Amino acid sequence: MFSQQPLFEMRDIVKEFSGVPALSGINLSVRPGECLGLCGENGAGKSTLMKVLSGVYPYDSYCGQILWEGEELRSRSTSDSERAGIVILHQELMLVQQLSVTENIFLGNEMRLSCGRMNYPAMHQRAAELLARLKLTDVNVAAPVMNYGNGHQQLFEIARALAKEARLLIFDEPTSSLSAKEIEVLLSIIDDLKRAGVACIYISHKLDEVMRVCDTITVIRDGKHIATHPVATLDENGIIGLMVGRALEARFPRTERQVGAVVLEARDVSCWDVTNPQRKRVDNASLQVRAGEILGIAGLVGAGRTEFMSAIYGAYAGRSVGEVWVAGQVVHIAFPADAIAHGLCLVPEDRKRHGIVPQMSVAENITLASLSDYARIVRVDSDSELATVEREIARLRIKTASPGLPVASLSGGNQQKVVLSKMALKTPKVLILDEPTRGVDIGAKYDIYKMIFDLADRGVASSWCLQNCLRFSV
Numbered sequence: 001m002f003s004q005q006p007l008f009e010m011r012d013i014v015k016e017f018s019g020v021p022a023l024s025g026i027n028l029s030v031r032p033g034e035c036l037g038l039c040g041e042n043g044a045g046k047s048t049l050m051k052v053l054s055g056v057y058p059y060d061s062y063c064g065q066i067l068w069e070g071e072e073l074r075s076r077s078t079s080d081s082e083r084a085g086i087v088i089l090h091q092e093l094m095l096v097q098q099l100s101v102t103e104n105i106f107l108g109n110e111m112r113l114s115c116g117r118m119n120y121p122a123m124h125q126r127a128a129e130l131l132a133r134l135k136l137t138d139v140n141v142a143a144p145v146m147n148y149g150n151g152h153q154q155l156f157e158i159a160r161a162l163a164k165e166a167r168l169l170i171f172d173e174p175t176s177s178l179s180a181k182e183i184e185v186l187l188s189i190i191d192d193l194k195r196a197g198v199a200c201i202y203i204s205h206k207l208d209e210v211m212r213v214c215d216t217i218t219v220i221r222d223g224k225h226i227a228t229h230p231v232a233t234l235d236e237n238g239i240i241g242l243m244v245g246r247a248l249e250a251r252f253p254r255t256e257r258q259v260g261a262v263v264l265e266a267r268d269v270s271c272w273d274v275t276n277p278q279r280k281r282v283d284n285a286s287l288q289v290r291a292g293e294i295l296g297i298a299g300l301v302g303a304g305r306t307e308f309m310s311a312i313y314g315a316y317a318g319r320s321v322g323e324v325w326v327a328g329q330v331v332h333i334a335f336p337a338d339a340i341a342h343g344l345c346l347v348p349e350d351r352k353r354h355g356i357v358p359q360m361s362v363a364e365n366i367t368l369a370s371l372s373d374y375a376r377i378v379r380v381d382s383d384s385e386l387a388t389v390e391r392e393i394a395r396l397r398i399k400t401a402s403p404g405l406p407v408a409s410l411s412g413g414n415q416q417k418v419v420l421s422k423m424a425l426k427t428p429k430v431l432i433l434d435e436p437t438r439g440v441d442i443g444a445k446y447d448i449y450k451m452i453f454d455l456a457d458r459g460v461a462s463s464w465c466l467q468n469c470l471r472f473s474v
């Protein structure tokens, strides 16, 4: 089926951060037209390995060798790798929020007129064509990307990768904000790319997607290569077994509990689009959540879940109206600070923009919202703060070499656990979770579900935005 010659080979790749190994001697190769699934738990080293391959980490910052069609590839930057034909779609959104959709799609790859000026009409047209291929037809390509939600932005990133003539396309968690329909479109585009001889590497914690689109699967664990098998010889449980290296507890720790009185009620909430004030994004939506209840809010990308929740929380950028009641009292929430004062906490969908403070350490991020608990008259009780941090790191199995490292150095799924831990430590009355298990591996999902059930047992009400399925309805 594939030509026997690999397109590239990575040999014995070793990468360390401040002496801590992230990759310990990994070999990997992919043939033209092949799609390789790269699986492993949060922090296993998948993104790091792909950053080595795509030139994010230059060739003298790791040990080992990369051969591209038999010749050694020594990339100093992603531009060097792109010239060879390697294009990476990163796990975190890399768009420049103030630039237009078109400008983002062609950033660093602009179409120019003979005089050197940018050829905007051609770029707008090409951008619209690329988005149409992704079945996105309602986008104003001249508008800034910040006008669009995470799901759309993820599709813009995919369009940007498709705009480049890649011979190897690396997808690092490409579908974490996409609906089932959009995922299907992407997977069929990957099928087309494979037929055209493009090699792909596909990273996802959603194993059904991996099984559907990949030909071969490589599993890594703790920076080491564990196995490479044709997909036809594996099933989901087999992959999970290789990933976690231990018997996994039940995948879903459901517990039953009595629910109490209504804690949060939102009545007739409406929101208008930020850029098009004529258009309603949420139309007279209402909800009620009781103490100890976990309420799922389902809907496709763009259905208005995030807008609805942000409006309740005082974080919606556009105009919104509606009434919010907390514990039987009508409350006025204009800003997130008002919501927090009334006992509401939001775990946002986009952890990079709204969830973490990247320059601060893991420990500082965990205690950020509850710092007043450690304040003594003139100082912070750092012993008790550290004890809490260490307990949280152990409880949620957050993989970090030290609590003092910047949170940005953690793998995506581990950053997500930090955001959750920060909000749970406040012991809110109501916890609003917007896609809380985005980019989180199967074992860690269990830890997060368990944390939410523990909070519910203590009477915290949660409402949970979900994309494709309603897991809870109480």
Ligand SMILES: Nc1ncnc2c1ncn2[C@@H]1O[C@H](COP(=O)(O)OP(=O)(O)OP(=O)(O)O)[C@@H](O)[C@H]1O
Binding pocket: 017, 021, 022, 040, 041, 042, 043, 044, 045, 046, 047, 048, 049, 091, 399, 400, 401, 408, 409, 410, 411, 412, 413, 414, 439, 441
């Ligand atoms: N810039 C960095 N500085 C320090 N440590 C880092 C850095 N980047 C990654 N690491 C560490 O390297 C290890 C591998 O991280 P990586 O992001 O590759 O994991 P991953 O397999 O992509 O996980 P996820 O599924 O959560 O995205 C982790 O322990 C992480 O903390």
Ligand SMILES: [Mg+2]
Binding pocket: 046, 047, 048, 091, 172, 411, 412
């Ligand atoms: Mg990653």
